[in-house]
Amino acid sequence: MAVDESGVSGARRRADARRNEQALLDAAAAAFLACGVNAPVRDIAARAGVGVGTIYRHFPTRADLVVAVYRHQVEACAEAGPTLLAGCDTPCVALARWIDLFVEFLVTKHGLAEALRSDDAAFEALHAYFLDRLVPVCARLLDAAAAAGEVRADVAAYELMRGVGNLCIGAGHDPRYDPRRLVDILVAGLRPQ
Amino acid sequence: MAVDESGVSGARRRADARRNEQALLDAAAAAFLACGVNAPVRDIAARAGVGVGTIYRHFPTRADLVVAVYRHQVEACAEAGPTLLAGCDTPCVALARWIDLFVEFLVTKHGLAEALRSDDAAFEALHAYFLDRLVPVCARLLDAAAAAGEVRADVAAYELMRGVGNLCIGAGHDPRYDPRRLVDILVAGLRPQ
């Protein structure tokens, strides 16, 4: 209707949409932290200052949103693998430090660890993304450590990561339970014999 | 089998109610397995072939029901502790076997491990019951093993059990993840140094 809007509307829309998407990601991150990854859609929309429809447009499933929220950190974690392997004295140290990174990531995102183990179909995409991106990284570290004889050779990267993920569930709710300590013990248990 | 079940009419009425209660416990166990411990009240009632009111009569809160469903096994597990300690060659073996029992219990009751770590207020009673009953048992085994120098002395029974419980979450959903293996690794990580 307004004449002057047509000229730049393509670009405008893009910019608007991108700004909206970022607001949504921030809002979702905050909501996940407060209520877990199943935070009510309306909460997220309200925090972002958009309508609920906008969420569904940008992120058709909840998993899409969760993946998007954590993508940056997942990428950072994935990229840290090779770097650590190259920079540490032994593969075992690299593995331990990489797992520390992974734990730090999960522990500070309440609800993420829960989502990772949820069998809710809505999170399939999330599972797939995490596995595709991180399991190979972990596998390389694990293989290197195993090749050096520093860890048992019969542990799969997938199960190790699932174990670490599980240990991180509920972090922060209970001062008597520190996931980092338990993950350390688990990693210690990887030593041969 | 039980002597007092035949006799007078007073006991008869009780027998009826008890049979119903057992049906409810079985139904709830099945529902928990299928849908987790937050299974809809109506589902449980339907499985048991009773009205919803009957559930509320027997178990006013959900926690009451959950506790009742698992009480037998919790008791059995608790009682196994001293027995194993007395019967095994070393405290460490007793600890390992007791944890195997605990894991077997959790793994076959999908939903229980989830309930144990839920921060939903409805499960406080459940948490309390588990802690009261099992943590001391675990503590004795752990202390004995530590005294024998077989495990690190700086691990609390509570955190160990929480860790084991967490590792059991999601068991059975995924053939690539076997909680028993990971718990073994965790226990191996308890060795000194």
Add this chain to the structure above:
Amino acid sequence: MAVDESGVSGARRRADARRNEQALLDAAAAAFLACGVNAPVRDIAARAGVGVGTIYRHFPTRADLVVAVYRHQVEACAEAGPTLLAGCDTPCVALARWIDLFVEFLVTKHGLAEALRSDDAAFEALHAYFLDRLVPVCARLLDAAAAAGEVRADVAAYELMRGVGNLCIGAGHDPRYDPRRLVDILVAGLRPQ
């Protein structure tokens, strides 16, 4: 089964039942006071220390119970009519004092006034009883006062009593509202012209 119970059981039952009935009436009166005439059946049963079935046996409908609870006072009120008419200086004074009695009765029985005006079918018997017993008494007083020219002649006993009953609804909930004052005003309004 027990031999010695058969001999006197008829009499025993009677005594038991009567005791039960009285306990129920007391319990119901207390429950009505606390929760109104729609007090939960189970509350009443619990207060009386009997099962709910016992209530239904003695008082098939709620109205039966309500009527029974208030019968004594209704009777007393009904009997006071002729006495007052005979003993007071004028019919108008008798009428006023009789209405005071009625108000006192209603005001101290929270929930009764509400029940009297309820159109719930369960209270038909209650309405009928009140009307049968009290309206004629009021009518005699009213007629006498009208005959003496002390009150308007066009007011029916039924509507007067309903009006008084309505004014008593909610008594005691609100210190700013005193049914007695308003009933006095209503009665004053009966004066001719």
Add this chain to the structure above:
Amino acid sequence: MAVDESGVSGARRRADARRNEQALLDAAAAAFLACGVNAPVRDIAARAGVGVGTIYRHFPTRADLVVAVYRHQVEACAEAGPTLLAGCDTPCVALARWIDLFVEFLVTKHGLAEALRSDDAAFEALHAYFLDRLVPVCARLLDAAAAAGEVRADVAAYELMRGVGNLCIGAGHDPRYDPRRLVDILVAGLRPQ
């Protein structure tokens, strides 16, 4: 009819919602009439042809709905006070006619009088609204009449209105009971001496 209803899409959406809200108000009024102010939410929704969620969106609490249903008439009644005072021959006539309006309002809205005297916490907002809006109006009329020596000076507007409200309870259920007649008697009782 309303000028701003055509125009832009923003207003259009509003118009839809407003139409819905009006349907809800009508439906609620009908439901209140049939079942009292505690009419089931679903009934009201069904009458309005909307889902229950729509009710909760527009009127989060029942009191909100009740207030909204009666707001127009309350306002009209409140505004009639000063008009009558200015237009009638004597304050007493103005008072009587204003009370007639109030009674007409209550009598045609079965369930409202009941709601007014309910001690259910859900109706606090309703009470407050009625009191805030109507008691001052009544007080002015009453004061004027008292100043003119036409009515007793010791009657508060609040208690008078409560009395009138109470007399209107159950109107229409019983042909033998006409609230208007009794209110007239009550008002007549306000005359000095």
Add this chain to the structure above:
DNA sequence: TATGAATGAGGGTTCATTCAT
């Protein structure tokens, strides 16, 4: 595109009433 109103399935809880014991 963005909005947010509407929908309605889904889950929780209470309580009057019946009926086997």
Add this chain to the structure above:
DNA sequence: GATGAATGAACCCTCATTCAT
């Protein structure tokens, strides 16, 4: 007769998802 366990209808409320504007 008395009991109280069982039933299930009837309410309430929330929230994910769709879709008209």
